[in-house]
Amino acid sequence: MIGPVSIPLSAPDLSAVENEYVAEAMRQGWISGTGQFVAEFERALNARISHKHTVAVANGTLAVELALRALRIGPGDQVIVPALTFAAPAMSVLAVGAEVVLADVSPTTWTLDPAPAAGAVTARTKAIIAVDLLGHPADYDELAGLGLPVIQDAA
Numbered sequence: 229m230i231g232p233v234s235i236p237l238s239a240p241d242l243s244a245v246e247n248e249y250v251a252e253a254m255r256q257g258w259i260s261g262t263g264q265f266v267a268e269f270e271r272a273l274n275a276r277i278s279h280k281h282t283v284a285v286a287n288g289t290l291a292v293e294l295a296l297r298a299l300r301i302g303p304g305d306q307v308i309v310p311a312l313t314f315a316a317p318a319m320s321v322l323a324v325g326a327e328v329v330l331a332d333v334s335p336t337t338w339t340l341d342p343a344p345a346a347g348a349v350t351a352r353t354k355a356i357i358a359v360d361l362l363g364h365p366a367d368y369d370e371l372a373g374l375g376l377p378v379i380q381d382a383a
Contacts, residue, residue: 288383292320292357295379301326305354310340313359317381321357329353338362342370349374357381
């Protein structure tokens with residue numbers, strides 16, 4: 229009898245530089261969301277994307293929740309989320325008190341299909357969360373054409 233086989237989805241890929249950064253953060257005692265590396269990351273990201281303000285957060289779930297809050301989404305609002313994804317996007321919608329509306333995904337990319345998303349839009353729909361899945365990006369051009377804010381979850 230053959231036992232269970234583990235097939236990893238991905239493996240950590242850290243270079244010597246990244247290992248040194250981790251070691252330095254631990255030597256300094258900054259292993260949470262503060263310290264010089266967070267500020268340096270935010271400054272570098274600002275420069276790369278030509279923005280004045282960037283806030284690094286602990287995880288993708290919190291990032292999506294903050295995006296929803298920035299859009300002032302809350303009770304009484306609806307947010308379209310792909311029916312096939314991790315639970316985090318839906319949990320972010322629930323965290324702000326809004327209603328999750330599931331829409332079907334594309335059978336080829338497994339990402340939010342713009343046609344079912346369009347069919348799910350109501351007067352209460354305030355945003356769409358599209359999730360890039362297993363290396364497949366969602367069709368952001370088509371989703372943007374629906375006239376709603378689109379939050380990209382590429383975590």
